[in-house]
Amino acid sequence: MATHEKQSLAIVTLTAIGVVYGDIGTSPLYTLRECLAGEWGVGINQTSVYGFLSLIFWLLTSVVSIKYLLFVLRADDAGEGGILTLMSLAGRNIDARYMPLVIVMGLIGGSFFYGDGVITPAISVMSAIEGMEIIAPNLTRYVVPLSVIILTLLFVIQKHGTGSIGKLFAPVMMLWFITLAVLGIRGIMEYPQVLHALNPYWAINFFVQYKLVSFFALGAAVLSVTGAEALYADMGHFNRSSIRIAWFSIVLPSLVLNYFGQGALLLQHPEAIKNPFFLLAPEWALIPLLVLAAFATVIASQAVISGVFSLTRHAVRLGYLPPMRIIYTSDKESGQIYIPAINWMLYLAVLIVIASFKSSSNLAAAYGIVVTGTMALTSVLFCLVTVHNWQWNRWAVALLLALLLVIDLPLFGANLIKIMAGGWLPICIGIGFLVVMTTWRTERFNVLRKLSEHGNSLSAMITSLEKNPPVRVPGTAVYLSRVVNVIPTALLHNMKHNKVLHERVVLLTIRTEEVPYVPNVRRVExxxxxxxxxRVVASYGWREKPNMEGIFHRCSVEGLNCPMMQTSFFMSHEALILGKRPWHHKIRGMLFLALARNALRSPDLFELPPNRVIELGTQMDI
Structure with a gap:
């Protein structure tokens, strides 16, 4: 039994290497080059190379190893992670006065992830393809077209699911990290003194020597920890042990060895700064390394795209985005999903980014702001969870938060200088999604409030209909109601216009709880x-897909038998009209109307038989 468990843990750990660490694992392609490329005017010398290597090592240690691996990974919700999960956890036991602030922080962090989802595929793939310039400088003009072709293929295959392709992720990424380590060792053996940079003295000395310039140089060093948030977001697919073992046994040593190998190369051959990663390899290995790097960056991109899909589903189920078509590409793994609308929006944004920035160095300027912003928000929300959910000592948590922000805030501040150089792009993408989420949530709440303001009492109406029943027709009528104890609009309109009632009426409310999964024993009330x-209330977690057949199967088990083909489903459809508003509210209203028109309709959302659905429309001013 113990041997079987060890084998299972080994397999899960290997798989985690392929999925979780794709983004951070491809950072050596461009990080040290951007640190020392000359933008900060520090040049290539012992102080600057040792300083950046020391910064990178201690950032990997403090941000990834300590903050995320030892602390943040503890904050899970039924095994699920991510910034929106952290928002849900932080809001459960907090004072209601502070709840809006918690929601705003969670939504900002989630919105920033969309910006990261656009930049990561572009910079990762382009940095790998740029290796062609080392093999043949005249191939430079093909970097952008080849990057577009590779990413086009990646987005096209999304609809087929990543199950079969995902089987290749683990061995490819394992080979990638082994290659990183071997190349790094090769460079270190040529100049072993570079290992002195493990001493934090060199990081401190870097700040002393270069003063203000060193602060802004942090914006380049932070590229080494981009992808750290994926450790937390992907926790639902794995477990803490596998993620931690993968990091400390394989990923961290490989990354450190490769960065230090590149540093050793640069100290001996400063001209290698044009692409120290590829120049670290012997000439005969350049083409295989280029191919392996392309595969690794595709895997890193896939991990981010899958993360965007998961974040979108979470936001939809919590009511922050309109219902949209979500395709489950695996019968076994609920995390494997495909969202066509998001996929093609992301693809279009990536193409625009590649065409606009044209190189990974230019894209590096756009990278980092949203990542460091999300890191700072994660620190605050995590500390709220420790105080209000786990009852940790407040003074100890205050000290922990101070230590975390001492790292996060300077990293964020150092990236602010990148705004004009391209950092505005992911910020604008994040703000755009934040506006969409807050608009949908707020306006939809107002619509639901207006629908329930008809002034009629549900209990009084039921009593009246039982005492003086209208014409009754055979069968069961199911009226979908968004709010419990409120008369469904479709029932009011059916009584008003058709003046008939089925023999049995079921008022169905489907409720999304702020947990990933709801046990079957609590599925229906x-x-x-x-x-x-x-009255039937069906509860689902945000990671689950509501299923009408499943709901009524559970109802039949508990004594309420409603055969689907003998049941009519009544739904209301609101034709929304924008009323008079101030200009800024009018823009918000127009955005909401556009979202509502393109939202997935309830019959499609719940996969109801089309011949069993009756929609009754109503017009409403908003």
Whole structure:
């Protein structure tokens, strides 16, 4: 039994290397080059090379090893992670006065991830393809077209799911990290003195020597830890042990060896700064390394794209984005999903970014702001969870938060200088998604509030209909109600216009709880309101897909038998009209109308038989 568990842990750990560490694992392609490329005017000398290597090592140690691996990974919700999960956890036991602030922080962090989702595929793939310039400088003009072709293929295959391709992720990324380590050792053996940079003295000395310039140079060093948030976001697919073992046994040593190998190369051959990663390899290995790097960056891009899909589904289920078509590409793994609308929006944004920036060095200027912003928000939300959910000592948590922000805030501040050089791009993308999420949530709440303001009491109406029933017709009618204890609009309109009632009426509310999964024993709550009226509340977690057949199967188990083909589903469809508003509210209203028109309709959302659905429309001013 113990041997089987060890084998399982080994397999999960190997898989985690392929999925979780793709983004951070491809950072050596461009990080040290951007640190020392001359933008900061520090040049290539012992102080600058040792200083940046020391910064990179201690950033990997403090941000990834300590903050995320030892602390943040503890904050899970039924095994799930990510900034929106952290938002949900932080809001459960907090004072209601501070809840809006928690939501805003979570939504900002989630919105920033969309910006990261556009930049990461572009910079990763381009940095790998740029290796062609070492093999043949006249191939430079093909970098952009080849990057576009590779990313086009990546986005096209998304609809087929990543299950079969995902099997290749682990061995390819394992080979990638082994290659990083071997190349690094090769460079270190040529100049072993470079290992002195492990001493934090060199990081401190770097700040002393270069003063203000060193602060802004942090904006380049932070490229080494981009992808750290993926450790937390991908926790639902793996477990803490596998993620930690993979990092400390394989990923961290490989990254450190490669960075130090590049540093050793630069101290001996400063001209290698044009691409120290590829020049670290012997000439005969350049083409295989280029191919391996291309595969590794595609895997890194896939991990980010999958993360964007998961974040979108989470936001949809929590009501921060409109319902949209979500395709489950695996019968076994609920995390493997495909969202066509997001996929092609992301693809279009990536193409625009590649065409605009044209090189990974230019894209590096756009990288880092949203990542460091999300890191700082994660620190705050995590500390809220430790105080309000785990009852940690407040003074100890205050000290922990101070230590975390001492790292996060300077990293964020150092990246602010990049705004005009390209950092505005991911910020604008993040702000755009934040506006969409807050607009949908707020306007939809107002619509639901207006729909429930008809002034009629549900219990009074049921009593009246039982006492003086209208014409009854055979069968079961299911009325979908967004809010419990409120008369469904479709029922009001059916009584008003058709003046008939089915023999049995079920008022169904589908509720999304702020947990990933809801146990089947709590899936449905059934309450008989009168001889012919029933209330059913079906609860789902944000990671689950509501299933109408599953709901009524569970109902039949608990005594309420409703055969699907003998049941009519009544739904209301609101035709929304924008009323008079101030100009800024009008723009918000127009955005909401556009989102509502393109939102997935309830019959499609719940996959109801088309011949069993009756939609009753109503017009509403908003």
């Amino acid at each position: 059934i309450e008989q309101l009168s001889p012919s009226f029933w």
